[in-house]
Amino acid sequence: MISYSIDQLLVKGKEAIHQDVIVKGWVRSFRSNRFIALNDGSTINNIQVVVDFENFDEETLDQISVAAAIKVTGVVVESQGKGQDIEIQAKSIKIYGGVNSDDLQGTILQPKRHTLEFLREQAHLRFRTNTFAAIMRVRHALMFAIHQYYNDKGFFYVNTPIVTGSDAEGAGEMFCVTNFDFDNLPKTEDGKVDFSQDFFSKKTNLTVSGQLEAEAAAMGLGKVYTFGPTFRAENSNTSRHLAEFWMIEPEVAFNDLDDNMDLAEDFMKYVIQYALDNCKDDLAFLNDRYEKEQSQKPKDQRSDLGLIERLEYVLNNKFVRLTYTEAIDILKDSKPNKKGKFKYSIDGWGADLQSEHERYLVEKHFKSPVILFDYPAEIKAFYMRLNEDGKTVRAMDVLFPGIGEIIGGSQREERLDVLRKKMEEFNVDQEELWWYLDTRKFGTVPHSGFGLGLERLVLFVTGMTNIRDVIPFPRTPKSAEF
Amino acid sequence: MISYSIDQLLVKGKEAIHQDVIVKGWVRSFRSNRFIALNDGSTINNIQVVVDFENFDEETLDQISVAAAIKVTGVVVESQGKGQDIEIQAKSIKIYGGVNSDDLQGTILQPKRHTLEFLREQAHLRFRTNTFAAIMRVRHALMFAIHQYYNDKGFFYVNTPIVTGSDAEGAGEMFCVTNFDFDNLPKTEDGKVDFSQDFFSKKTNLTVSGQLEAEAAAMGLGKVYTFGPTFRAENSNTSRHLAEFWMIEPEVAFNDLDDNMDLAEDFMKYVIQYALDNCKDDLAFLNDRYEKEQSQKPKDQRSDLGLIERLEYVLNNKFVRLTYTEAIDILKDSKPNKKGKFKYSIDGWGADLQSEHERYLVEKHFKSPVILFDYPAEIKAFYMRLNEDGKTVRAMDVLFPGIGEIIGGSQREERLDVLRKKMEEFNVDQEELWWYLDTRKFGTVPHSGFGLGLERLVLFVTGMTNIRDVIPFPRTPKSAEF
Numbered sequence: 001m002i003s004y005s006i007d008q009l010l011v012k013g014k015e016a017i018h019q020d021v022i023v024k025g026w027v028r029s030f031r032s033n034r035f036i037a038l039n040d041g042s043t044i045n046n047i048q049v050v051v052d053f054e055n056f057d058e059e060t061l062d063q064i065s066v067a068a069a070i071k072v073t074g075v076v077v078e079s080q081g082k083g084q085d086i087e088i089q090a091k092s093i094k095i096y097g098g099v100n101s102d103d104l105q106g107t108i109l110q111p112k113r114h115t116l117e118f119l120r121e122q123a124h125l126r127f128r129t130n131t132f133a134a135i136m137r138v139r140h141a142l143m144f145a146i147h148q149y150y151n152d153k154g155f156f157y158v159n160t161p162i163v164t165g166s167d168a169e170g171a172g173e174m175f176c177v178t179n180f181d182f183d184n185l186p187k188t189e190d191g192k193v194d195f196s197q198d199f200f201s202k203k204t205n206l207t208v209s210g211q212l213e214a215e216a217a218a219m220g221l222g223k224v225y226t227f228g229p230t231f232r233a234e235n236s237n238t239s240r241h242l243a244e245f246w247m248i249e250p251e252v253a254f255n256d257l258d259d260n261m262d263l264a265e266d267f268m269k270y271v272i273q274y275a276l277d278n279c280k281d282d283l284a285f286l287n288d289r290y291e292k293e294q295s296q297k298p299k300d301q302r303s304d305l306g307l308i309e310r311l312e313y314v315l316n317n318k319f320v321r322l323t324y325t326e327a328i329d330i331l332k333d334s335k336p337n338k339k340g341k342f343k344y345s346i347d348g349w350g351a352d353l354q355s356e357h358e359r360y361l362v363e364k365h366f367k368s369p370v371i372l373f374d375y376p377a378e379i380k381a382f383y384m385r386l387n388e389d390g391k392t393v394r395a396m397d398v399l400f401p402g403i404g405e406i407i408g409g410s411q412r413e414e415r416l417d418v419l420r421k422k423m424e425e426f427n428v429d430q431e432e433l434w435w436y437l438d439t440r441k442f443g444t445v446p447h448s449g450f451g452l453g454l455e456r457l458v459l460f461v462t463g464m465t466n467i468r469d470v471i472p473f474p475r476t477p478k479s480a481e482f
Numbered sequence: 483m484i485s486y487s488i489d490q491l492l493v494k495g496k497e498a499i500h501q502d503v504i505v506k507g508w509v510r511s512f513r514s515n516r517f518i519a520l521n522d523g524s525t526i527n528n529i530q531v532v533v534d535f536e537n538f539d540e541e542t543l544d545q546i547s548v549a550a551a552i553k554v555t556g557v558v559v560e561s562q563g564k565g566q567d568i569e570i571q572a573k574s575i576k577i578y579g580g581v582n583s584d585d586l587q588g589t590i591l592q593p594k595r596h597t598l599e600f601l602r603e604q605a606h607l608r609f610r611t612n613t614f615a616a617i618m619r620v621r622h623a624l625m626f627a628i629h630q631y632y633n634d635k636g637f638f639y640v641n642t643p644i645v646t647g648s649d650a651e652g653a654g655e656m657f658c659v660t661n662f663d664f665d666n667l668p669k670t671e672d673g674k675v676d677f678s679q680d681f682f683s684k685k686t687n688l689t690v691s692g693q694l695e696a697e698a699a700a701m702g703l704g705k706v707y708t709f710g711p712t713f714r715a716e717n718s719n720t721s722r723h724l725a726e727f728w729m730i731e732p733e734v735a736f737n738d739l740d741d742n743m744d745l746a747e748d749f750m751k752y753v754i755q756y757a758l759d760n761c762k763d764d765l766a767f768l769n770d771r772y773e774k775e776q777s778q779k780p781k782d783q784r785s786d787l788g789l790i791e792r793l794e795y796v797l798n799n800k801f802v803r804l805t806y807t808e809a810i811d812i813l814k815d816s817k818p819n820k821k822g823k824f825k826y827s828i829d830g831w832g833a834d835l836q837s838e839h840e841r842y843l844v845e846k847h848f849k850s851p852v853i854l855f856d857y858p859a860e861i862k863a864f865y866m867r868l869n870e871d872g873k874t875v876r877a878m879d880v881l882f883p884g885i886g887e888i889i890g891g892s893q894r895e896e897r898l899d900v901l902r903k904k905m906e907e908f909n910v911d912q913e914e915l916w917w918y919l920d921t922r923k924f925g926t927v928p929h930s931g932f933g934l935g936l937e938r939l940v941l942f943v944t945g946m947t948n949i950r951d952v953i954p955f956p957r958t959p960k961s962a963e964f
Contacts, residue, residue, distance in 0.1 A: 005636060005704065024736045025704075026925045041704035041735070042636055069925035071736075096736075097896070097926030109924055124695075124917040125924065127702025136703060140638040147629045154487055154524055156622040161955040162644070162711045163657075163688075163726055165962040175645075175659050175681070177688065179715045182675040185664065193664040199657070199715055199725070200962035206645075206659065213606075213955060213964060220609025221618060222487065222507075222523035228711065229644045233661045233681055243681070244645055253523070254506045254553075254578075414579070435606040435964050442591055442607065443508045443551035444579030473643040473695060480647040480682035482695060482917050 001073070007042035009076070013085045016076040023047060023088065024071045024096075026128065029111060030064050036090075038072065041127070044134050044281050048079060048087040060093055067109045067128070069096040116469050123473050123482055131289065134282040135470055138275055139458045145274035146227065146248055146454075149267055155223040155250060160210030162229065165202050166432055173233040174205035175243075206231035211449065212383070212436050214251040215412060218447055219439045225250040227454075235477050239466040242455060244475035251449035257385075257394045257411040260448035261371050264398050264407050265319045267452075268369075272311050275461050283308055283461075290463035303402070307463040310401065319369040319398065325349065327372050330365060331357050352379045358397075358404040370399045382426040384410040385446075386418055396450070403460050409450020416440040483555070489524035491558070495567045498558040505529060505570065506553045506578075508610065511593060512546050518572075520554065523609070526616050526763050530561060530569040542575055549591045549610070551578040598951050605955050606964055613771065616764040617952055620757055621940045627756035628709065628730055628936075631749055637705040637732060642692030644711065647684050648914055655715040656687035657725075688713035693931060694865070694918050696733040697894060700929055701921045707732040709936075717959050721948040724937060726957035733931035739867075739876045739893040742930035743853050746880050746889050747801045749934075750851075754793050757943050765790055765943075772945035785884065789945040792883060801851040801880065807831065809854050812847060813839050834861045840879075840886040852881045864908040866892040867928075868900055878932070885942050891932020898922040 003022040004012075025040030025047075036049040049072050053061055064070065071094040079087040099109075108114045108122045108129060119126040126132040150157065163177050179199035180186075186197040195203040210226035217224045226249040233243065250263065276283065290307040305313055331337055331346040331353075344354045353372075362370050373396040377386060384393035398407035413419045419440055423430050430437060458470040468474040473482045485504040486494070507522030507529075515535050519528040531554050535543055546552065553576040561569040581591075590596045590604045590611060601608040608614040632639065645659050661681035662668075668679040677685040692708035699706045708731045715725065732745065758765065772789040787795060813819055813828040813835075826836045835854075844852050855878040859868060866875035880889035895901045901922055905912050912919060940952040950956040955964045 007636065024927070026702075041638075041700075041702050067924045069927040096928065097922070097924075099924050103923050107920075107924065122917075124698040124920060125702070127699050128924075129702075133702055136640065136699070137638060140633075140640075143639050144629055144633045147626055151622075151626045154489065156523075156619060157625050158618065158622075158954055159711070159728055161726065161957060161962070161964070163713075163957050163962055164964075166964075173661075175661055176664075177657050177659055179655075179657055182658075182667065185667075199717075199959060200957070201960040202962060204962050216606040216964075217609050217618075217954060218523075220508075220523050220607070220611075220615055229641070231645075235681075244643065246641055435604075438589075438604075438606060440579070441585050442549045442579075442581050442589065442610075445506070445551040446578065472640055472699060475643060475645050475682070477681060478683040480643070480645055480684060480686050482643070482646075482648075482698075 005042040006038065006040045006045065006047045009047060009086070010043060010045055014078065016086060017078055019076050020073070020091075021076055021088065022071065022073050023049075025069070027064060027066055027068045027070060029066060033061065036064060036070075036072075038070070041133060044130055044137075044285050048081065048084055049074065049090050049093075050077075050087055051090050051093070056090075056093065060095060063095045063098040064093065065099055065101065066111050067099045067104060070094065071096060116466060120468055120474070127472075130285065132469070134285050135458065135462050135464065136472070137282050138279045138286070138462050139454075139470060141275050141278050142271055142457060142461060143227075143454070145271040145278075148274075149270045150223075150225045150250065153223070155225050155252075156217075156221045158210075158214060158217045158221070158224045158226055159228060160207065160213040160217075160226045162207050163200070163204050164207045165200065165204050166212075167203075167205055172208050174208060175231050175233045177204045177206060208232060209247070209249065209451065211249055211251065211451065212433070214249055214449065215447065216435065216439050218251040218253045218449070219443075219445070222254075223250070223252050237477050239468070242467055242471065242474055242476060245467075245471070246454040248452045248454060249449060251447065253445050253447045255411075255448040256446050257373060257396060257448060260409055260411060260450060261319075261321060261373070261396055264371070264396070264409065264450055265369075268398070268407070268457075269315050271457070272461060273315055276308070276311055276315075283311075286462050286464075293463075310463075311461065314369055314400070317368045319371050320366045321371045321373065323374040324353075324372055324376065324392070325374065327353070327357075327361060330361065334360060334365070336360060350376050350378070355404045358399045359401075362399045362401050362404075369401070372397050372399065377422075380410070382422045382428050383412050383419070385413045386422070394448075398450075400460055403456055406456045406460065407450050407452050409448065411446065411448040414440060414444045414446050416444065487524040488520065488522045488527065488529045491529060491568070492525060492527055496560065498568060499560055501558050502555070502573075503558055503570065504553065504555050505531075507551070509546060509548055509550045509552060511548060515543065518546060518552075518554075520552070523615060526612055526619075526767050530563065530566055531556065531572050532559075532569055533572050533575070538572075538575065542577060545577045545580040546575065547581055547583065548593050549581045549586060552576065553578060598948065602950055602956070609954075612767065614951070616767050617940065617944050617946065618954070619764050620761045620768070620944050621936075621952060623757050623760045624753055624939060624943060625709075625936070627753040627760075630756075631752045632705075632707045632732065635705070637707050637734075638699075638703045640692075640696060640699045640703070640706045640708055641710060642689065642695040642699075642708045644689050645682070645686050646689045647682065647686050648694075649685075649687055654690050656690060657713050657715045659686045659688060690714060691729070691731065691933065693731055693733065693933065694915070696731055696931065697929065698917065698921050700733040700735045700931070701925075701927070704735050705732070706734075719959050721950070722938075724949055724953065724956055724958060727949075727953070728936040730934045730936060731931060733929065735927050735929045737893075737930040738928055739855060739878060739930060742891055742893060742932060743801075743803060743855070743878055746853070746878070746891065746932055747851075750880070750889070750939075751797050753939070754943060755797055758790070758793055758797075765793075768944050768946075775945075792945075793943065796851055796882070799850045801853050802848045803853045803855065805856040806835075806854055806858065806874070807856065809835070809839075809843060809852075812843065816842060816847070818842060832858050832860070837886045840881045841883075844881045844883050844886075851883070854879050854881065859904075862892070864904045864910050865894050865901070867895045868904070876930075880932075882942055885938055888938045888942065889932050889934050891930065893928065893930040896922060896926045896928050898926065
């Protein structure tokens with residue numbers, strides 16, 4: 001008697017015929033008092049369990065209903081139905097947990113179509129639905145691929161701090177972390193809140209990026225990456241923003257911007273290929289879902305490519321690389337710009353690009369992922385390396401169809417004097433970042449890195465459009481449920 | 483001309499002789515104006531670069547000093563010295579970043595012995611030291627092994643939330659996360675702080691454990707694990723506690739406590755074996771370090787085993803499994819108890835075990851890792867499954883030599899009525915945890931899981947004794963530097 005996950009058993013397929021097996025899972029449907037569709041989360045596919053009701057007592061049969069948890073002991077036989085090679089002829093069934101059908105009303109476990117919004121309200125139960133479970137398995141595969149990629153390339157995973165005493169990173173608004181009793185805040189003599197009496201003896205925040213610490217690590221270990229949660233206290237209630245999200249940030253000593261672009265492209269292709277290779281059933285399901293969704297859109301808003309086609313397209317094409325300046329020229333001369341179709345029209349050099357511009361370049365002009373580089377210094381962060389022209393920096397953004405910016409990175413300013421000048425210009429506190437400056441004092445080297453938002457990647461690979469549908473328990477303004 | 487990491491080149495060894503290569507790294511020493519020991523972080527080993535000073539200009543030679551960053555172009559030759567197969571005969575050297583020798587004073591980069599305390603003060607530079615870099619590489623290998631183990635076993639990595647609206651988990655004191663302006667706290671009519679006006683419209687905290695959310699995920703996906711930062715706002719300034727640390731929490735539907743013990747043992751052995759297989763040089767270095775440290779201790783406090791011997795010992799022995807009740811009997815009759823040598827003497831059944839008791843069982847009595855299970859219900863969490871005796875729960879702790887408790891876990895209470903009663907007794911808010919109770923309503927199943935503190939594991943494998951030496955930027959009371 002072998003205990004199998006449903007995935008294992010279906011992979012074995014006809015080889016398993018005549019074997020006595022045990023499977024455990026949740027009932028997805030029970031037709032004609034005879035056919036159970038059983039799922040255990042290991043795969044999107046169910047195994048059919050055939051119950052000869054003559055052989056089972058009524059009490060057991062009564063409890064076999066949608067969402068119930070059962071253990072089936074039986075023999076694998078060739079399936080008579082279509083769509084499956086094998087099924088299990090049940091010899092005995094143990095009910096782990098039944099379901100009160102009244103309780104089931106109003107839950108997303110009821111066997112009918114539910115909106116994604118409704119699923120979000122019951123995030124604790126949506127792991128039991130086909131769509132969300134498929135997304136979670138793909139998310140897992142992508143995360144594993146990320147670790148495998150960097151491990152294979154000789155990178156070291158470094159856990160940069162979540163609670164940080166620094167607010168100089170400048171990537172966005174920060175949450176405060178405190179151990180104060182709010183009804184009894186200690187004050188300094190001049191009436192200010194006295195953070196020296198807080199847990200860490202200073203004001204502390206949740207990190208917005210591990211980059212600066214990762215740079216310090218790369219200056220000793222050579223090639224490192226971070227992979228952890230990051231936070232933004234921004235009141236953006238959109239389908240693209242989360243207050244808490246996961247970010248991957250590789251940082252490599254001795255890499256210049258070209259190396260950085262090579263790494264980003266190679267990395268993205270690796271993880272997408274991994275998902276295609278390892279999530280076939282889930283991606284086929286999500287591909288169908290995507291097509292249905294597209295078919296309901298007005299014709300001019302439909303995507304040219306199916307979900308899997310889009311992934312393959314990214315794999316098979318070299319990412320177009322061009323400078324910000326070249327991009328501005330293209331955009332200035334573009335039809336939508338001339339016809340006033342952009343919300344933000346492109347008049348000249350220097351402005352930041354909006355999502356509409358990025359998507360025009362990727363989806364209409366080049367029809368390919370694009371890496372833009374050498375951005376105006378003024379619209380990018382203080383730590384990016386200044387070019388010889390004195391006005392652009394070695395920044396890069398990777399732009400993807402349907403997503404826009406998916407990766408942002410740069411070669412870092414390794415010259416101590418230039419870095420100091422930039423920090424002055426950008427009003428970044430040099431005393432607070434004494435340790436960051438130190439990394440430029442003791443054997444400074446050219447180095448580069450980038451950040452990838454995990455949820456943006458999962459959106460792209462699964463074809464979902466709302467970022468709340470690709471993370472288990474989304475954190476957004478006014479919402480920290482579960 | 484091939485660019486190699488030093489690790490790659492040393493692995494190639496004599497095969498690389500006569501090749502023209504490029505290596506980049508930081509100077510660890512420069513002897514006789516001729517021999518550079520170069521390290522790039524990829525390995526604990528240096529490559530020797532031989533400089534014929536007649537062929538280089540003085541300016542370049544002047545800048546080759548400890549901690550400087552250089553690029554070497556040269557040919558691989560057989561080494562004349564001992565301790566290495568190959569070395570590089572330099573043809574050209576580019577200085578990336580020199581070092582001002584005055585600046586170097588007072589830093590941990592000075593080529594001499596430094597205390598671990600001093601290294602901690604310059605945590606941003608300690609990636610450049612042999613000891614800390616070795617620890618970081620081992621930490622990386624362990625983290626990768628953890629992901630690989632669970633992926634291979636069909637588990638899905640689930641990111642449970644860091645910011646949580648729940649404070650019912652009961653694993654310890656929590657930090658508060660807020661977006662309030664402290665000088666201007668909104669108040670309700672009755673003068674309390676009005677958290678409904680905070681970012682998430684409620685009081686939110688940093689998570690102490692992802693277990694409850696992982697249980698919800700396991701009720702759909704079957705086998706899951708979390709791996710992320712967790713937090714304790716406890717004022718424990720010890721060598722074993724951090725305010726921010728990383729935890730791994732597997733959770734498996736249909737697993738009972740025996741399965742859970744099997745999983746914990748198999749998992750620990752896998753990751754330790756992985757480190758032994760993949761971190762040979764770093765562990766050899768740390769083994770030497772450990773031996774030196776042991777030799778400086780009084781004889782009766784020395785460990786019987788070397789570091790690597792201790793790891794192999796864990797691999798080669800089955801973990802002893804016994805109940806809390808059996809452990810109490812052993813401890814009551816033990817020599818140290820009878821002679822009053824325990825700080826907390828064992829008088830009878832019911833008390834929680836202290837570290838001294840756990841270590842006595844592991845290090846003196848069984849001389850083996852031990853899994854204790856079936857603890858008194860009163861000293862364990864509300865969610866642990868009640869045994870038939872009505873007074874013990876299906877809890878388990880895995881105890882390791884030199885560490886004490888390294889894993890804590892349990893079979894979870896899957897019976898809704900029993901769980902509710904326990905929550906009442908433990909004063910856990912059922913309304914707040916409505917969603918957790920839901921998972922027992924819709925097809926509840928037996929399930930189990932445990933938590934492993936990553937830093938405890940790294941301590942055990944590296945032989946370090948202070949937890950601040952095994953995480954890049956430790957967070958402790960009064961300290962959130964970098």
